[in-house]
Amino acid sequence: MNLELLDFRRQVTKAYADLRTASDPQGAALQFRVLKDALFRDHGQSALDETQKMKFQGLGYFPYDPSFRVLADIAPVTEPLSITLSLGDDGEARLERIGRVEVVLPTGQGSLDVFWIAGYGGGLFLPFADATNRDSTYGGGRYLLDTIKGADLGTVGSQLVLDFNLAYNPSCAYNPRWVCPLAPAGNRLSFPVPVGEKTPK
Numbered sequence: 001m002n003l004e005l006l007d008f009r010r011q012v013t014k015a016y017a018d019l020r021t022a023s024d025p026q027g028a029a030l031q032f033r034v035l036k037d038a039l040f041r042d043h044g045q046s047a048l049d050e051t052q053k054m055k056f057q058g059l060g061y062f063p064y065d066p067s068f069r070v071l072a073d074i075a076p077v078t079e080p081l082s083i084t085l086s087l088g089d090d091g092e093a094r095l096e097r098i099g100r101v102e103v104v105l106p107t108g109q110g111s112l113d114v115f116w117i118a119g120y121g122g123g124l125f126l127p128f129a130d131a132t133n134r135d136s137t138y139g140g141g142r143y144l145l146d147t148i149k150g151a152d153l154g155t156v157g158s159q160l161v162l163d164f165n166l167a168y169n170p171s172c173a174y175n176p177r178w179v180c181p182l183a184p185a186g187n188r189l190s191f192p193v194p195v196g197e198k199t200p201k
Contacts, residue, residue: 008045011035013150019166020154026064029165033061047171047178060198062136064165067106068195071159074099074114081113085181093181094118095125100186101160108191113184114145114160123148128167129183131192138173138199141183167196174200 015035022028037058040046048056081097095115102111117123125148129141144167145151145160151168153161170180 004044008039008043009150011039011043016150016152019163020152020161025069025163026066026165029064029163032166033059047174049175049177052175057201060201062165062195062198065106065195066165068164068193070103070105070162070164071156072101072103072162073159074101077113081186082118083115083184095181095184097186101126101162103162105164105191105193107193108189110189110191112189113186117148124152125181126162126187127170127181127183128187128189128193130189132194136194136198137196138169140170140173140180141187142167142169142196164193165195167193169197169200 015032019025019028019032037056040048040059041053041056046053076099077097083095083097085093085095094117096118097113098116099114100111101114103109112126112128115125117125124145125143126145127141127143130137133139133141143151144162144164145153151166153163153166155161170182171178172180
């Protein structure tokens with residue numbers, strides 16, 4: 001059993017639990033950034049290798065903008081979609097589309113597929129790409145939800161809480177030793193989403 005990985009996931013899961021219950025989402029998100037910097041700098045399960053940790057000066061973020069925190073209904077999809085992704089030494093992951101969300105943001109309106117990660121336990125997964133990629137954010141896109149890893153802001157009634165201020169880079173953005181599923185074609189927004197994590201320094 002990898003107790004180090006277990007500890008990492010516990011800390012991330014608790015941090016998202018705190019975000020879900022926070023009365024001040026912006027203040028909680030800023031505290032979350034402090035915790036995440038500490039995990040990246042010090043934890044054995046950091047996405048960074050030891051050389052990178054020695055040079056690490058904190059993750060880069062856009063300023064928090066509360067207008068990029070929205071609620072979204074999951075609309076059912078009539079056509080099934082299954083995507084199989086290679087994860088290198090970790091084998092394969094299969095994503096099953098379970099619905100679609102419409103998001104209305106200050107910079108544009110679009111829709112994103114919501115996936116269920118097939119396999120034991122499963123999990124909700126929502127990656128996305130936008131017009132900031134390869135400019136100020138990672139070219140392969142970012143993640144919004146990944147419930148297997150604790151990244152989950154919960155629901156209000158039947159609506160998903162989507163806070164794009166918490167959009168984060170996949171591990172492969174920091175080090176090529178990681179292999180990550182990236183945003184599929186149906187999850188590419190034509191407009192910029194200038195909040196959340198920036199391109200790694």
